[in-house]
Amino acid sequence: MKKVVNLMVVVMMLTVMMISTVTAETYVTVTVEGETVDFPDAQPFIDANNRTLVPIRFISEALGGQVSWDGDLQQATITYDKKIIKLVINKKEITVDDQVQVMDTQAILKDSRTYVPVRFVSEAMGANVEWDSTNYIVYITLKRDTVDLKEMANEEIIQQLQEYPYLENDYTKRIENHEWLVNRYDENKVKEFVEIGKNYMETFYNVDYRTYNKTEYVEKLKWFFLENSSWTADDRIKRDNEEHINYWADMITKKQISMHTEFITDETCIYTNGDIMIRGRMNYIIESCNDMEWLKNYTRYGNVELGKKYTCVVDVELANFAGHSEEKWKTAERLVTDEHFITPIKEVK
Structure with missing residues (x-):
């Protein structure tokens, strides 16, 4: 009887060990639009x-x-x-x-x-979500809708922008609107902040490899960034700002990028959650690029088809970096620190 009991105990222990081993070796992969999501410090x-x-x-x-x-x-x-x-x-x-x-x-x-x-x-x-139970892979694909902006005047677009909720800051938990900012800074200063956000979007994402001058383009972009800081693009590679600017500028030629963009916003679309946020509708078309896979990885705006018009709502985040006047290059009063997608990218009819 003791031998039988001992045998059963051994079998149960082996079973538990096997289950534990399977569980420990089971990794779940998640992909979005064919790209594997990187979970750096917490795994599915x-x-x-x-x-x-x-x-x-x-x-x-x-x-x-x-x-x-x-x-x-x-x-x-x-x-x-x-x-x-x-x-x-x-x-x-x-x-x-x-x-x-x-x-x-x-x-x-x-x-x-x-x-x-x-x-x-x-x-x-x-x-849409699909599950591969054999290989433990979650496949997620976006439902890319189309929107009709042809008949919308800018005033209607601005009104629509104001309907989206503001982004909370994880630390401050405080949000103030356009009127609060006007009272604090004055209307002209608020307009200046909005122009920084608009000019940045239309400078960075308006390029044509056939006609642009890299030196002039890089100098324009430097104005929006702090020299001694860094930027992480959607490819999750962290680069110093100067390196980041020059890398993008080189890729315009190497990847033969031609992209035309307008960023629709005005002073009523500004708010603060600790930093200054400029909300706008980005309408754009990528007419040329010889490596769309690279562009899709480098920026989410590249996850589209050539020659089609797209739109999305974006918040451009501006921060005040005290002491930046000591930097080598001249900068704006508020500097770009991030872009936040408020809506998914949608094709324009």
């Missing part, structure tokens, strides 16, 4: 309900959304294309524009990261 995993959970910030931003966190409520909020999506830790409910849905698993905190069910969050953001 399959939970006890056999659902794939992913770090909320990385997947939301890969789809073009923005995430804020309320520690008191233990609630994560995703802002995406006019949608407000909320999840509470250890709850199965997901709220999409005040409509409550029940998931078959829950959001959790793990290693100080918020993990959410990838299918529910992705579909709430309007994406």
